[in-house]
Amino acid sequence: xxxxLQRLVMHAFRGVPAEMTVDFGNGESTVIFxxxxxxxxxxxxxxxxxxxxxxxxxxxxxxxxxxxxxxGEDGRAxxxxxxTSGTLGGKVVFPDERTPDTFEAFRRETFLLRGRTLxxxxxxxxxxxxxxxxxxxxxxxxxxxxxxxxxARNDLRKASKAADEEVRVYRRxxxxxxxxxxxxxVLTSLRQICELLGVDPxxxxxxxxxxxxxxxxxxxxxxxxxxxxxxxNLVTEIEALKPPDFDKKVFEAxxxxxxxxxxxxxxxxxxxxxGKRLIEAQSTEAGRCPLCGQKVDQKVLARxxxxxxxxVMEASRDLERFRDPILEQADSLEGAYDLREAIHERxxxxxxxxxxxxxxxxTRIQDQVGALAxxxxxxxxxxxxxxxxxxxxxxxxxxxxxxxGPSERDNQLMMLAALCQxxxxxxxxxxxxxxxxxALTIAETVFDGYQRKQKDDxxxxxxxxxxxxxxxxxxxxxxxxxxxxxxxxxxxxGIELAIDFYGSRQRPPHxxxxxxxxxxxxxxxxxxxxxxxNEKLGFLILDDVINSFDVExxxxxAELLADGFSDWQLIVLTHDQQFFEHLSRRAPxxxxxxxxxxxxxxxxxxxxxxxxxxLAAARERLQSGDVQGxxxxxxxALEELLQEVCExxxxxxxxxxxxxxxxxxxxxxxxxxRRTLKEHAKSQLQSLEPVFKHLEADVGATLNVxxxxxxxxxxxxxxxxxxxxxxxxxxLWSCPDCRTRVWHKGTxxxxxxxxxxxxxxxxxxx
Amino acid sequence: MHRPSAEQFLLTLLExxxxxxxxxxxxxxxxxxKEHVDRxxxxxxxFEDVAGD
Numbered sequence: 001x002x003x004x005l006q007r008l009v010m011h012a013f014r015g016v017p018a019e020m021t022v023d024f025g026n027g028e029s030t031v032i033f034x035x036x037x038x039x040x041x042x043x044x045x046x047x048x049x050x051x052x053x054x055x056x057x058x059x060x061x062x063x064x065x066x067x068x069x070x071x072g073e074d075g076r077a078x079x080x081x082x083x084t085s086g087t088l089g090g091k092v093v094f095p096d097e098r099t100p101d102t103f104e105a106f107r108r109e110t111f112l113l114r115g116r117t118l119x120x121x122x123x124x125x126x127x128x129x130x131x132x133x134x135x136x137x138x139x140x141x142x143x144x145x146x147x148x149x150x151x152a153r154n155d156l157r158k159a160s161k162a163a164d165e166e167v168r169v170y171r172r173x174x175x176x177x178x179x180x181x182x183x184x185x186v187l188t189s190l191r192q193i194c195e196l197l198g199v200d201p202x203x204x205x206x207x208x209x210x211x212x213x214x215x216x217x218x219x220x221x222x223x224x225x226x227x228x229x230x231x232x233n234l235v236t237e238i239e240a241l242k243p244p245d246f247d248k249k250v251f252e253a254x255x256x257x258x259x260x261x262x263x264x265x266x267x268x269x270x271x272x273x274x275g276k277r278l279i280e281a282q283s284t285e286a287g288r289c290p291l292c293g294q295k296v297d298q299k300v301l302a303r304x305x306x307x308x309x310x311x312v313m314e315a316s317r318d319l320e321r322f323r324d325p326i327l328e329q330a331d332s333l334e335g336a337y338d339l340r341e342a343i344h345e346r347x348x349x350x351x352x353x354x355x356x357x358x359x360x361x362x363t364r365i366q367d368q369v370g371a372l373a374x375x376x377x378x379x380x381x382x383x384x385x386x387x388x389x390x391x392x393x394x395x396x397x398x399x400x401x402x403x404x405g406p407s408e409r410d411n412q413l414m415m416l417a418a419l420c421q422x423x424x425x426x427x428x429x430x431x432x433x434x435x436x437x438x439a440l441t442i443a444e445t446v447f448d449g450y451q452r453k454q455k456d457d458x459x460x461x462x463x464x465x466x467x468x469x470x471x472x473x474x475x476x477x478x479x480x481x482x483x484x485x486x487x488x489x490x491x492x493x494g495i496e497l498a499i500d501f502y503g504s505r506q507r508p509p510h511x512x513x514x515x516x517x518x519x520x521x522x523x524x525x526x527x528x529x530x531x532x533x534n535e536k537l538g539f540l541i542l543d544d545v546i547n548s549f550d551v552e553x554x555x556x557x558a559e560l561l562a563d564g565f566s567d568w569q570l571i572v573l574t575h576d577q578q579f580f581e582h583l584s585r586r587a588p589x590x591x592x593x594x595x596x597x598x599x600x601x602x603x604x605x606x607x608x609x610x611x612x613x614x615l616a617a618a619r620e621r622l623q624s625g626d627v628q629g630x631x632x633x634x635x636x637a638l639e640e641l642l643q644e645v646c647e648x649x650x651x652x653x654x655x656x657x658x659x660x661x662x663x664x665x666x667x668x669x670x671x672x673x674r675r676t677l678k679e680h681a682k683s684q685l686q687s688l689e690p691v692f693k694h695l696e697a698d699v700g701a702t703l704n705v706x707x708x709x710x711x712x713x714x715x716x717x718x719x720x721x722x723x724x725x726x727x728x729x730x731x732l733w734s735c736p737d738c739r740t741r742v743w744h745k746g747t748x749x750x751x752x753x754x755x756x757x758x759x760x761x762x763x764x765x766x
Numbered sequence: 767m768h769r770p771s772a773e774q775f776l777l778t779l780l781e782x783x784x785x786x787x788x789x790x791x792x793x794x795x796x797x798x799x800k801e802h803v804d805r806x807x808x809x810x811x812x813f814e815d816v817a818g819d
Contacts, residue, residue: 151806439817
C-alpha cells in the first residue's frame, strides 16, 4: 500500500524564513505554478530532504547546511514536517541526525524528477545505468550472493584440478609412466611380490588399504628383522663399554685403618663387652676381675673397660664407613665382568674370536674385607687396565659386526610396503578427487542456475520496464519514426537505452534524438521506474521538467500525467504558465497553487485557486481593487485560452522562423481560430462572432495596459465585463459536468470531453 | 513490483534444480542470512560437505 502526502510544514527552511504550510488535502495531486525565484522548488527541496536525508544539489556542492534559511529569525529551528496517509510522516529538525535505516523502507523508490537533473539517468554509462537499476531493483544483495557463489565455484574448480593432478601423479607411479592404471594390474603386481615373500596375497585393493593387512604381512617376516636388530644392539653395547669407577682413596683409607692399633682392638671387642656385662650384672666377686679373677680396684677396672669399649666402637665405626664403598666397588667389578662375559658369548656366536674376559678380583677383595686385611689396590688397578684393553680389542672387532645389507627378502618386503603405501595414497587421492568433482558439480549447478535465473529475471524485468517506457514515450511522441524504445542488457553488467530510428537500432539513442526527445525519454524512464517498483511512495514530484518541450509536447505530457497517472499523487512544479493552465484544464480535480512572489523578509507568497488559474487570478485582483493587475491577468488568460484552443483544434497558424511559435499575437490566434471553426463548426463560428469582436475590442482597450497609461485607466466594470466574456468563451470549450475540455479525447475534427457529454464540433440539437 | 531478497531468490531457484542433495537448500539459505562471515568460503565448505565421501 503506497502512501500519499497530505501536508507539508516548513520552518526556517531554504527560502522559507518563518513557517510555510502546503496542504495536499487527502493526498490529492497538485500543480504548482511560480515564476523563477518565487520559491516553489522549496517544496521539492523539503520533500527531498525529508525522504532522502539530503538535497542532492547541496550535498554535491558540500553545502548540506544550506537547508537552513539564511538570515532568518534568531533561534528558530529549521525543520520539515510531513504528514502522509500512512506511517512515513514525521518531523525532521536540522541538523538531521537520522540514520540510513530511517530510509531503508523506501530508499530504492523513485519520487523526484528535476529539470536540472532530468537526463542524468540516460546520460549515465552502461555500467552506471546497470548499477542504478541494481540499486532501484534491490538486486545488490542478489548480485553479491552471485559473486560469492562464483568465488566458491572457482575455488572448487581449482581444488578439483589439483586433486586430479595428484591422482595422475599416483597413476603414473603405479603404471610406470602411463596415465591410466587398473585395479587388476596393481593387484597382479601385489600378488607377485606376495608370492616371492610367501605371504597370502590380498583379494582386493580395499584389503590392502587396511593397515592390518600389511602389518600381518610384515609380521610374518619379523625374525629376519629381529636378527638385524640384535646385531645393531650388540654393536651399540660394545661401543658403550666402560670400566667401572675406581676410588683408590677409599681402599687406601681402609688399608691404613686395618693396620692401625685401633683395628687390633677389634678382635678383643667381644671380650671387653662381656667384661662390661659381668660388672654391670655384679655376678662376680667384688674386687676381682670378672675375666681373670685377679684382685682389682672395681672402679678402676670399670673405667678401663668402658674406655676400651669406646675405642673399639670408634674403630668399628671407621671400618664400617669404608667397608660398604669397597664392597660396592667389588660388586661393580663383578657386574663389569658379567657384562663382558655375555658380550664375549654373543660375539663368539657371530663367529668372531675375542680374548677371554680378565678374571675379576672381586672375590679376593671381599675375602680381604671380611678378614679386616688390607686390599691389594695395585691388583685392582691392574685389573681395570686389563678391562680397558679388552674393551678396546672387542670394540675393534665390533666394527666388523656391521649390520648386514638387506637381504633379498628385505628388499621384497620394502617393495611391498612401498607399494601398499602408494596404493593407499592413490586410493585416497581418487576419493578426494571424486569428492572435489562432486562438490564442483553441485557448485556449478547452483551457480549456473543462479546466473541463468538472474539473467532471465532481469530480462523479464527489463521487458516490463521497457514496455512502460515505450508506452509513455509514444504518448509523448506519437506517430514519429522513433519507435520501439527499450532498456536492453549490455554484456554481463550493463544496460542501455535503445530506439529504432528509421529501421536502424540505435543504442544508445543520443546520436539520433534531440535534447527534447532525450528529455521525453528521461521522463518516460522515470515514470516507468516509479510505476514498476514503488511500493511505499505513492507520490511523484516533477520539478520544472518541461523546459525543452514545445507547446505540443507540454500538452502531451499534461495528458500523460493527468490521464495515465490518475491513480498517483502528482506534484508538478512549473514556471510555465501555459503548462500550468493546460494541466489545470486536463486535470480539474487537482489542487492548484501559484507562487506569486518571494521576499527575503517574508519568503514565498502563494495563491490557491479554486477555479481555473489565470481567470481566477484576474478576478482576485479585481476584487482586491487592482484593476490594472486584473486587466493584465485577463489579457494573459485570453491569450492562453486562444492558444490552447488553436493547438487543440490544430488551427492553421503562421510559422515564424526563429521566434516562439507558442507565443503568438492574440490577433493571429483569432484568425487561426476563425478558419478552423469555419471549416469544422460553421454555425458555432456564427454564434461566437459577436463575442470574438467584443474580445478583440477588449484586447485593444480594456485589457491593454499600455493603452491605459496614455488614455487613462479602465474602470473596474469594464474589466469585469471583459473577464465575463473571456469566461463565457472558456466555458464554451469546457464540459459543465466533468470540467474537462471538449477535445479531451478523439481527433481535432471530432472530439469529446472525458465524460462524453460535450463535443466538438458542438452537437446541434434539432 | 515485489523485490525478492537474495534468500528468496536462491530458494526459488533451488526448488527448480534437480539432483541436488536435499539438505542443501536449507543449509545454503541459512548461510545467506549470516553476516560478517566469509560467505564464499562457507559456501565452498558446504558444497564439499554435501558432496560426501
